[in-house]
Amino acid sequence: MTGALTQVPAGWVPLAAVLLLALAALGATVDGALAARAQGRHWGSGLGLPMAETARLLRQRRRRTVAADRPLWLIGTGGLLVVALLMVVVVPLGRWTLSDLPVGVVWFNAMDVVVWALVWLAGWGPNSAHSLVGGYRFLAQALAYELPLMFAITAPAVAAGSLAVGDVVAAQEGLWFAVWMPVAFLVFCGAVLAFSVRAPFSAPAGADLAGGVLADSSGIDRWLLLAGRWALMAAGSAFAVAVFLGGGHGPLLPAWLWSLVKTGALLAVLVWVRRRLPTVRPDRLLPFGWVVVLPLVLLQLLVVAVVVVVGGS
């Protein structure tokens, strides 16, 4: 337990869930506005898109497929939102945190690995070729992004000398880690796009597969998958703010507001980026991930380690 943060009782979990959903809705709203503008309409006309889509899906009938693996399908579908919430358990909001685990960084990493299982299960469940291929694609991509992600979040932990997210935030008092470890920060942002299945990592849900893992979902199932993706993106942004963008540090505003403002801003940037990038084939992402990104992020880690050793002595 670190001194800098106040651990709030478990009764605050619902508030964290509401904040996470609100951020997810913000991401979807920004996306709707950008989509409207891309279609040549006024951006304001896209603001209602997430709500309209929610209303439509909640009224839609559930589609069933022949010989579906119902339990595994439900776990994959409902699990994404749960995992996103479990991710933000270790992310501080200003001075408060739900749990300042001594190994919070590893916890976040473990939760993003659970996404591997969930997306594949969502693809396996409906007993449909398109969605199963989507699930396979996600795991193929996971092999490309997971190691760079791990080394990217190792860098701030090395710099802070602790795996507790609270210590990592405290270590950024003067200078944000994003400033002096930009490669790790960018790689982590890419990984957030990857585990929320967004372009350039959107092949598992690609249009060439009739929606891939989303192909056979409908009604509330589809809503859970879509909302889960947005929530994962929001949770990833919140974690990036904590470990790279100084968490609640900032002038004038209270710390909790800084956390929210930065998370919202990073989320909006990620939404914008994902609309600007094409979907890349998973077999193209793998060599890029292993030959280009992994060595880069390892070099970044080396630089950070050298700075810590030289600066510490």
Place this chain on the structure above:
Amino acid sequence: MVDDIVFWGLAVVSVASGVAVFRVDSMARATYALAVSFVTVGLVLLLFGLDYLGIVVVLMMVMEMAIMAIYMIMFMGMNPALMPMSMVHGKRTAVTVAGLTFAVLAAGILLVDWPERRGAPAADLTLSLGHAVMGSKMLVMITVSAVLFATIVSALVLALPRGRYDTDGADDGDRASGEAPS
């Protein structure tokens, strides 16, 4: 008290999902039942105060099972794993070996003269466990893990110079007409 309830809850789930591995009729269910079993074991480690090890077990096991599910389904060639199938074979041998192993381990637990606790637990259990297991060989172990990993990667690179999907881009034209969507 709470610890006891959590422990027994996790233990029951762990054993039950371990049993489920052999009772279900689908590769996917068997694999993920095994994953649940491992995850609960990882969570039990948290009760020992081994935060890092417990969470790393969860991380590694979920990752491993996610990949294993693919291989299980891919290589189950004769009996397509997309269809319902039995998860057991060589029943008699397996039951005998499992029974004997259980008996030996259980007898070990009961018969070993467990030492009394001396002193208090260390402040950082993961650190002291690492020292206890590896001791002065720490540097060797750290180096060996990197060397092993590099060996695996380079062996793969040597075995598959071009890989299943040729990625130098030279034959994109052929492939676009054939298999991969662009």
